Amino acid sequence: MTKAKVGFAITVLFLAALAANAEQKTGAPAKGVPSTTATTALDPHKPIVITGGKLLTITHGTIENGLLIIQNGKIAVVGTAGGVFPLPPGAQVIDAKGMTVYPGLIDSETHLGLTEIDAEKNTNDLVELSDEIMPHMHTADAFHAETELIPVSRYNGVTNAIVAPDNKDTLPGQDSFIQLAGADASQMLLVRDIAMPLNFTGKERRNESFATASYPQTRMGMAAQMRQAFTDAQGYAAKWDEYNKKKAAAKAGEAGPTPPSRDLKLEALLPYLEGKKPVIVKAEEPGDLETAYALAQEFKLRMILNGLTQSQGIFDKVASWKLPVIVGSIYDDPKAWERYDAVYKVPGELSKRGVKIAFASFDAHQVRNLPYAAGFAVAFGLPYDEAMKALTLYPAQIWGVDDQLGSLDVGKTANVVVANGDPLDVTTDVKHVFIQGREIPMVNKQTELRDRYQNKP
Amino acid sequence: MKTSNGAARRGPQLLWYAILLASCVSAAAQQPANYSAAHSGKNEFVIKNAILLTTTHGRIEHGSVYVKDGKIVAYGASVSAPASATVIDAEGKYVTPGIIDPHSHMALDGDVNEATNPVVPQMMMKDAFDYNDKAIYRALAGGVTSSLLLHGSADMIGGQAVVIKTKYGLDRDQMIFPGAPQSIKFASGENPKRVFGDKKQMPSTRMGNFEVMREAFTQAKDYQRSWDEYNEKVKKGDKTASAPKKDLKLEALVQVLQGKMLVQIHCYRSDEMLTEIAIANEFGYKIRAFHHALEAYKVPDFLAKDNIGIATFSDWWGFKWEAWDAIPWNAVIAMRHGVKVAIKSDSDDYMRRLNQEAAKTMRYGGATEDEAMQMLTINPAWIMGIDDKTGSIDVGKDADLVLWSGYPLSSYGVPEKVWIDGDMYFDRGLPGLGMPQYQEGQ
Numbered sequence: 001m002t003k004a005k006v007g008f009a010i011t012v013l014f015l016a017a018l019a020a021n022a023e024q025k026t027g028a029p030a031k032g033v034p035s036t037t038a039t040t041a042l043d044p045h046k047p048i049v050i051t052g053g054k055l056l057t058i059t060h061g062t063i064e065n066g067l068l069i070i071q072n073g074k075i076a077v078v079g080t081a082g083g084v085f086p087l088p089p090g091a092q093v094i095d096a097k098g099m100t101v102y103p104g105l106i107d108s109e110t111h112l113g114l115t116e117i118d119a120e121k122n123t124n125d126l127v128e129l130s131d132e133i134m135p136h137m138h139t140a141d142a143f144h145a146e147t148e149l150i151p152v153s154r155y156n157g158v159t160n161a162i163v164a165p166d167n168k169d170t171l172p173g174q175d176s177f178i179q180l181a182g183a184d185a186s187q188m189l190l191v192r193d194i195a196m197p198l199n200f201t202g203k204e205r206r207n208e209s210f211a212t213a214s215y216p217q218t219r220m221g222m223a224a225q226m227r228q229a230f231t232d233a234q235g236y237a238a239k240w241d242e243y244n245k246k247k248a249a250a251k252a253g254e255a256g257p258t259p260p261s262r263d264l265k266l267e268a269l270l271p272y273l274e275g276k277k278p279v280i281v282k283a284e285e286p287g288d289l290e291t292a293y294a295l296a297q298e299f300k301l302r303m304i305l306n307g308l309t310q311s312q313g314i315f316d317k318v319a320s321w322k323l324p325v326i327v328g329s330i331y332d333d334p335k336a337w338e339r340y341d342a343v344y345k346v347p348g349e350l351s352k353r354g355v356k357i358a359f360a361s362f363d364a365h366q367v368r369n370l371p372y373a374a375g376f377a378v379a380f381g382l383p384y385d386e387a388m389k390a391l392t393l394y395p396a397q398i399w400g401v402d403d404q405l406g407s408l409d410v411g412k413t414a415n416v417v418v419a420n421g422d423p424l425d426v427t428t429d430v431k432h433v434f435i436q437g438r439e440i441p442m443v444n445k446q447t448e449l450r451d452r453y454q455n456k457p
Numbered sequence: 458m459k460t461s462n463g464a465a466r467r468g469p470q471l472l473w474y475a476i477l478l479a480s481c482v483s484a485a486a487q488q489p490a491n492y493s494a495a496h497s498g499k500n501e502f503v504i505k506n507a508i509l510l511t512t513t514h515g516r517i518e519h520g521s522v523y524v525k526d527g528k529i530v531a532y533g534a535s536v537s538a539p540a541s542a543t544v545i546d547a548e549g550k551y552v553t554p555g556i557i558d559p560h561s562h563m564a565l566d567g568d569v570n571e572a573t574n575p576v577v578p579q580m581m582m583k584d585a586f587d588y589n590d591k592a593i594y595r596a597l598a599g600g601v602t603s604s605l606l607l608h609g610s611a612d613m614i615g616g617q618a619v620v621i622k623t624k625y626g627l628d629r630d631q632m633i634f635p636g637a638p639q640s641i642k643f644a645s646g647e648n649p650k651r652v653f654g655d656k657k658q659m660p661s662t663r664m665g666n667f668e669v670m671r672e673a674f675t676q677a678k679d680y681q682r683s684w685d686e687y688n689e690k691v692k693k694g695d696k697t698a699s700a701p702k703k704d705l706k707l708e709a710l711v712q713v714l715q716g717k718m719l720v721q722i723h724c725y726r727s728d729e730m731l732t733e734i735a736i737a738n739e740f741g742y743k744i745r746a747f748h749h750a751l752e753a754y755k756v757p758d759f760l761a762k763d764n765i766g767i768a769t770f771s772d773w774w775g776f777k778w779e780a781w782d783a784i785p786w787n788a789v790i791a792m793r794h795g796v797k798v799a800i801k802s803d804s805d806d807y808m809r810r811l812n813q814e815a816a817k818t819m820r821y822g823g824a825t826e827d828e829a830m831q832m833l834t835i836n837p838a839w840i841m842g843i844d845d846k847t848g849s850i851d852v853g854k855d856a857d858l859v860l861w862s863g864y865p866l867s868s869y870g871v872p873e874k875v876w877i878d879g880d881m882y883f884d885r886g887l888p889g890l891g892m893p894q895y896q897e898g899q
Contacts, residue, residue, distance in 0.1 A: 117775055117781060118777065120777070339889070341598070364775075365774055366772075372813065375867075378868070379863070426816045426866075426868050427867060446786075450784050450786045
């Protein structure tokens, strides 16, 4: 035991010396800003020991002077650093004294991999506008794994995200759940077609002007069109049921029944009608929310709610539905008659009523700012612990991946962030990010430009 | 997403106008008759027990500020004020100068761009100023006390800006910043070339952009000469001299050439900054600041040499091609090279939490507390030419002050009270909109 303790101390000193050397080598010029570029990443095949930090475990409180060991891509140990413990052979130690250690953040709605530059059409695959009902669009098919936006996003500790189409159709397609690191798209796309947005904010109408309006020009049109689509899908399922029954009943040697022709659009709706996957009902105002909720109930769809920025008036009712809510964006404008802080308070007001909430950036370039929305919500009444959960455990539960993600617990995927302060504060600097136990190099397009121009002759 | 969605979100125009009309009518109807009288700048009070972030003299723990007749009379660890002055106990909370937003298009009723001609310096933004716009109230609630309302960037030479104090609830003329110098908006890059290129007009390229400017200033020089010649003749007693036709467009450009306007240039790319500087030198005018200036970090010494400031975003990027090389270290790198840096909103959203945007410079590049505060206050004030009147806690300056619930350079600091010229315009603790004597439903 004593031997292990000594060995551990030596390792710490050794790594500290290495770090000091590295820092000297990359020292910034006098006029520049401090460079935070990491040096070589740690070996993912050997254990990584993060010691002395404040662990925000999410599921079992805060551990001061904590110890976290990552092994084979998983969290192997979560405990206190003070004790004597057998250090795994080949352990690589990160001194996290004064640091905060927390699970990787999960962004519950992004467009990562679907856009590069907003104004440049050829870099966007956000939504198929040829029809309103596009459930057979799969964001996984367009996901651009090498996007420059992902290294920028994970630089701030976001390790997982939902990739959703833009909400300009009522049923724009199906979301993917990604991790923000991997050799290629197949490694990053953790769950394809995880859920389907059902948008009902009014922005999906085709009523830009009376001259160019097309169906559905109104909310009635949007609802009627969706109702028809789900009804068609039910009819389609019935035809296949009938066919399958006849086929099963057909005697050997007899010519079987002719199969119905396949319809990919209607087929895409079936997992949702069968309740195998959730729809994400996005609405902002009470009227829209209740219409969309009723429509989803009519077809017995499993629901996650999204938005709700202007629905404060019916939050008691929303709470009684016992549904989780992706909340925001809290930066949306309040209505003309509302106080300036009406939307900022939405997360706190929902949380107070026992609603499980998750935060989202609803963006691509600004995914990195996800934790700041949660921090701002704290300033407007959301309890701090709930804010942390709404970035980690709650989204993991909502997306059905909490056996792997969302907290610092032994056996979970080692998506771990080490930062020099409060994760929700705008001034906090993220120092290390691990995804599946691999240390992510803290470099991206922007750090490269910074370093290039700082060292300009 | 911000740029591309802008037009789509405007969506159903009829409904939008209906709401707007309704809100204007109700706001005007609710203003009590005595509101202006109660905001006469005659208050006398002392804020005590505050952490003062002066921005020009660092931080003062347990500080006090004494305000009288709309001005800061004294500040420091202790101040002597008459017993008659109202005492406000800040309870250890933070007090800062009001935030100054040097790039805003709020309260213009959507009339941001007169995009029918690439040169429109005769446009006056004060003619479009909608003083009833709730956006002013939301900026105020975010701690903003002065804003520069600029023409848009569709034109190479846009209109003349208006400087306002966010005294929401007062009349139009009471909101205009007295004595603020005249700023004018220029643009460059993608917007003008797209707007006019789409109409198959010049400019449709960056070459076209700059030639349009040279053409305009060449005309302005000719115009100026014709007036000089006329005036010279009159001076010599020539009764037959006929005055040239007055042309308001060229008059405005002559004022630029005479250094009577602060030139604020929308410019993203570093190469365009250098061309803008060359054209300014060619025609003999000064550039006050580059706005957006996302590539200032590539050429900071050129800006510092000519004393050109920047009004930039903290971390916006990638919304258009000319914003592709934006980095969040831009502000601090430029500052370390001696450039005066302001963080601006250019957004009815970001203007509500500019303090958080400035705080990001502490993380990206290690700005100090003072430097981050300066990017919010005295530096934008300098860009707008009002730094002798506001932008810091200094004796004799306008009492534009914000009391914060927590540390303003964080995710958590929220304005509790906002004073402009010594009058309180916002108090978070009040019901309704949080405005003294101006509450919804009254």
